[in-house]
Amino acid sequence: MPNAITTVVFDIGNVLIEWNPEYLYRRLIPDETERTSFLASICTPDWNLQQDLGRSWKEGVETLCALHPDKAELIAAYSDHWHDMVPGEIPGTRQLLEELGSKGIPLYAVTNFSSEKFLEAQDRFPFLRTSFLDIVVSAEERMIKPDPRIYSVLFERNRLDAGTCLFIDDSIANVEAARGVGMRAHHFTSADILAADLRQLGLL
Template sequence: MTNPITTVVFDIGNVLVEWNPEHLYSRLIPDDAQRQVFLETVCTAEWNLQQDLGRPWPEAVAMLVQQHPDKADLIEAYYKDWHDMVPGEIPGTPALLAALKANGTPLYAITNFSSEKFAETQDRFPFLKTSFLDIVVSGDERLAKPEPQIYQVLFQRNGLDPAACLFIDDSAQNVAMARELGMTAHHFKEAGELEADLVALGLLAV
């Protein structure tokens, strides 16, 4: 029986390039407890998600500075020094991406990312511009994973059959939604496990 998986859909943050606020704030707030309080009560994951959904960064920063004027410099750093949170590629996965591309595998991406920061990240990592036939960016669509509608944008815009797609993401929620929508999915942890899965699915040679 022919393997039905023909197409691979990547997440980007923490699958292809690392993103972690700790890289920035461990320098700005050396005390572990104080840093965690700041990231859990001021520059929270939910606040950051709104930028991934299209809210402009200056608006987001101004709102928090008004609420926490004593932390203005730390809040502004989240925007101004954002790239300190993205130290480099995830070891091994860009090479797997390149191998899939060399094989002629159709490659796509769905990413939760602000439009502005994604464009800057593509400038830093040019393979993010050249590897994919289409990239669905949450900041452009004003939809974010795991909302099913953002996956549907990819399917409908590119005429993709979910059953023919392998989806790769580091978020268990996003992986679960992909499976619910009919995709095969890999919960990413490290490149070795992903490579083994790609080989098992016949997408890469041993």
């Protein structure tokens, strides 16, 4: 028999708040082909992940602008207008978070996020500051999901048993990594499907 789930661990981006560079760059680069090329070859996911690993946005932007001076304004916009990529909360998920909290279920988060932008996100979405007993932020640990070590930070810092934790993430790679370290995991696609899983586990 698997352990009973007593603790819930949330990802944040695209689980609790939406994030997509397309929202910003559809305005800045209306041509779809040009926009796709820019986000695939200049402001790439790997470049963005370096900020999630702890590189400052100032250094990240300056480094990339030096390589592509003709795109400097578009590159700087990734940081300067970051909030345009975050239109708001994912519908329904914060309500589930609050319902779990009202039942006394311990809540944690493990997120790939730059330290700078996460502080800004917490200012904009105060529930990110108040809902969790602890938040493991990749930039502060200098490691990112799906690296198994980042889950170990959560367990060791909070004396948690992986087998009693449910992890929720929109990335299947992160979900599989969580399962690999002994957690139960839910691949997030919608609040309704998550709610059904939480009810099945007896958490709601």
